[in-house]
Amino acid sequence: MQQRSVKKSGAFGWYFQRVTGVAIVILFIGHFWVQHMPTDALSDKDEYEMIREAYKNKYPDYKKAIEEGKISEAKEGEHLITYEKVTARLSNPVWKVFNILFLVFGLYHGFNGIFNIIDDYIRNRPVRIGIISITWVLIFLLLIQGSLTIITAGVYQPPIGIENIIGGMN
Amino acid sequence: MSNLEQNPKQAAKYQYTHGLVEAFKQILAYRKFSGMTAWIIHRLSGIGLVIYLILHINGLKALYDPVQFDIVMSAYRSPLFKFGEFILLALVVYHSINGVRIVLIDVLGWTVHQKRLYVITIALSLLLLILGGYPIIAPYFINPFLN
Numbered sequence: 560m561q562q563r564s565v566k567k568s569g570a571f572g573w574y575f576q577r578v579t580g581v582a583i584v585i586l587f588i589g590h591f592w593v594q595h596m597p598t599d600a601l602s603d604k605d606e607y608e609m610i611r612e613a614y615k616n617k618y619p620d621y622k623k624a625i626e627e628g629k630i631s632e633a634k635e636g637e638h639l640i641t642y643e644k645v646t647a648r649l650s651n652p653v654w655k656v657f658n659i660l661f662l663v664f665g666l667y668h669g670f671n672g673i674f675n676i677i678d679d680y681i682r683n684r685p686v687r688i689g690i691i692s693i694t695w696v697l698i699f700l701l702l703i704q705g706s707l708t709i710i711t712a713g714v715y716q717p718p719i720g721i722e723n724i725i726g727g728m729n
Numbered sequence: 730m731s732n733l734e735q736n737p738k739q740a741a742k743y744q745y746t747h748g749l750v751e752a753f754k755q756i757l758a759y760r761k762f763s764g765m766t767a768w769i770i771h772r773l774s775g776i777g778l779v780i781y782l783i784l785h786i787n788g789l790k791a792l793y794d795p796v797q798f799d800i801v802m803s804a805y806r807s808p809l810f811k812f813g814e815f816i817l818l819a820l821v822v823y824h825s826i827n828g829v830r831i832v833l834i835d836v837l838g839w840t841v842h843q844k845r846l847y848v849i850t851i852a853l854s855l856l857l858l859i860l861g862g863y864p865i866i867a868p869y870f871i872n873p874f875l876n
Contacts, residue, residue, distance in 0.1 A: 577831070584825045584829065587821065591861065595861070596864060614795060618795060621799070624799070634868040635868060636868045641799070649792075673776075673779055676776070680752040708786070708790060708792050711792075711793060712792045
């Protein structure tokens with residue numbers, strides 16, 4: 560058989576599907592541990608009620624949302640994701656890098672798979688071009704949206720400023 | 730039909746008709762051995778996970794605002810979403826473990842063991858689904874009936 564270029568044969572995609580796949584599994588274990596397992600990264604019922612009470616006094620909109628029943632009570636034995644803890648975690652640069660890697664690998668792996676499926680089932684050329692274009696637009700929108708969320712999330716701290724850095728060195 | 734497919738020279742001439750209905754018929758015509766079953770579930774769970782990824786990135790737009798974020802989180806804690814979370818875990822667990830199986834076969838050449846590996850994949854998926862899924866659904870579907 561005549562040898563084809565790497566790009567045409569899809570060897571690059573095949574190989575990196577495996578590399579990113581393994582990376583995602585490793586990242587996913589960390590993600591699952593902090594987001595879904597009953598650890599300190601989540602709040603139990605008492606802590607949730609405490610945080611809710613504090614936010615109620617801090618933000619008038621929060622109080623209004625609770626009164627309208629949009630922010631619900633915790634169930635017995637439930638462990639909840641709270642804004643307080645998620646932002647505290649995401650203000651740590653290590654977690655920012657972790658999540659950006661998760662985002663990039665996830666998008667690459669997921670949409671590489673979608674392109675494979677398009678290759679398998681859609682043969683009509685105009686339809687193919689249309690669907691592939693829409694998919695690329697979607698990928699870029701998700702990448703921008705996701706990175707913005709990760710980069711901007713966290714406890715807000717005013718920019719340090721060059722004069723403070725220089726001042727701190729003396 | 731089977732002869733036609735097995736002969737590579739003839740297979741290329743095999744009439745392919747495109748379209749969603751035809752694609753669906755083709756999926757039904759796949760041979761249902763362990764490898765093929767593994768592949769179909771892998772593909773379907775993959776599509777499900779990409780749809781979830783889109784919803785997830787879109788939902789986390791609310792992360793800049795505590796009020797919006799907790800409203801979204803409260804919506805995610807409704808019984809329907811909790812059930813969805815359990816299904817999501819099932820998809821993730823199967824897709825990752827079967828993915829590891831694929832990597833083992835591709836990288837280490839464990840083709841001889843592929844059927845046994847598939848049985849292990851299913852067993853390990855179910856085990857992890859129960860272990861990881863219990864804390865997710867217990868406060869909604871199990872604890873209320875115990876108290």
